[in-house]
Amino acid sequence: MAEPATEAWPGDSLEGQIEQWRSYLRRRQAIHPVDVEELEDHLRGEVAALSGAGLSENEAFLVAVKRMGALDTISNEFAREHSERLWKQLVIASTGAARSVDEARNETIVVFALAIVAALAVKVPELFGLDWGGDDMPFYLRNFSLFVFPLLTGFFVWKRRMNQRTWVWLAVAFVAAIVFANVYPFKTDGDTEKLTALHLPIALWLPVGIAYAGGRWRETTGRMDFVRFSGELFIYYALIALGGGVLVAFTVGMFKSIAINVEPVVTRWLMPCGMVGAVIVGAWLVEAKQSVIENMAPVLTRLFTPLFALTLVAFLAAMVATGGGIDIERNALIAFDALLVLVLALLLYSISARDPQARPGAFDQLLVLLMVSALVADAFALAAIGARISEFGFTPNRVAALGENVILLGNLAWSTVLYIRFLRGRGSFASLERWQTAYLPAYSVWAAMVVVAFPPVFGFH
């Protein structure tokens, strides 16, 4: 940021100049809006005194600003006195200077109302005799995302003030999801039912994203924001779940000490209601803090990219050294899918945090190394599977895993090409970003195909 020294200030009126000066102050984390007001009162006092002494308004302003001291120094002094301000920035109502307090309070009310609605929605099927934790658990597993994603989408539709034409389509998607999750006559304990439970959330994350991005879904930046949001939500959710685990342990333990068994309450109410409610509260927290706290996902990415690169290189080296191929057993494909997902996530969150203008550095080379070794490892795995696929047979699980592998591999392969081009100075980083965000719907479309087409194709087994 340019330091507002004594150069000419835009805006010719005194008020305009003071407003500009205020905006510089407001950007400092350690200086709160009330402090800005206090400092402004001081500045006005000084300007008035200097004008009284015969200076023009303009001159008086410049001298007063100069006497106030360099912004960096003042900000540092404030930070030293209020060091907590550099930490505790998650004060929901008062952070965004532009947002009014009323608006923030409204949002809080809406969020908690939605979280409660989600928590109650999970319990509604019980009224119709569907037993949570018992024989009807497959019903809950298939429908779990449907208890909370529509509400989450509704929150963003409300917050972004989306027009009706768009959100009607989102509603149609959710209705279709409800139909496909529930009309098929799934066989008990069948693979296709588990695949539906696993893939429906992936498919439905797309309408959530469209609502999140508001009108910006077609833009790379809008989708990238959704990627950031998803990563942060995941981390928040994990943290809330951790806290929830502690709460559950305490609740059960304390009531046990007075000889009351609360486990039924915990497993039938606290856990399912908490699991859906936490999604909405987590999403709201991510929204509220996005501008004030450093994102965690890129930090974890930085930490783990070198470690995973090392692991993969060691794996390949060991494989070559021992001369053996990959011993493919039945579920190896899923493990390699997970590997690709992981590498792509590391790539995606490196991209999301990277300054697109920055020149290629050592970390970029490390990422490319990770991507190339993942590609090589996956190629070996695919070759081994291809040789034995007829022996294993085409079960729904295997076809789904294979399809995912192909989709992930396609993304990673082209990303690697684009990244290498960028490293060699032949391509821009933006093209890599564009490719990644353009590819996002592919995952949801494939997941939707698994949900819609697999059960009938494989006889609902």
Next chain:
Amino acid sequence: MDINKDLVAASAASLVLAILSEGDSYGYAILKRVSELSGGELQWTDGMLYPVLHRLERQSHMKGKWGTSETGRKRKYYHLTARGKAQLAEQRQQWQMVDAALRNIWPSVSLRTRSPFLPMPSHG
């Protein structure tokens, strides 16, 4: 004359408390009073006063309160608390002790090094 930064920092709290003991005041007026008391010699960077005020407020030596200025704008006034008064009394004693000690030594200090006609001591 420029006053050493550490000395300014050490004396700032005492000066602010002492000025508030004359009556409630606000940032700009406190600064003007400091300048007046020192005959214009003691010039703080204006912005630096506020973190000092906030520290004293946090230590409950004074209490801030928003009011309105004569022009009708919002202004934060500070009021010395009982705790601040006690603190001021203590600091006054300490300063007087330092001042007394220095006063005793000044007559025997020769200021030769400032003379342009004598060579600087070679050591150090």
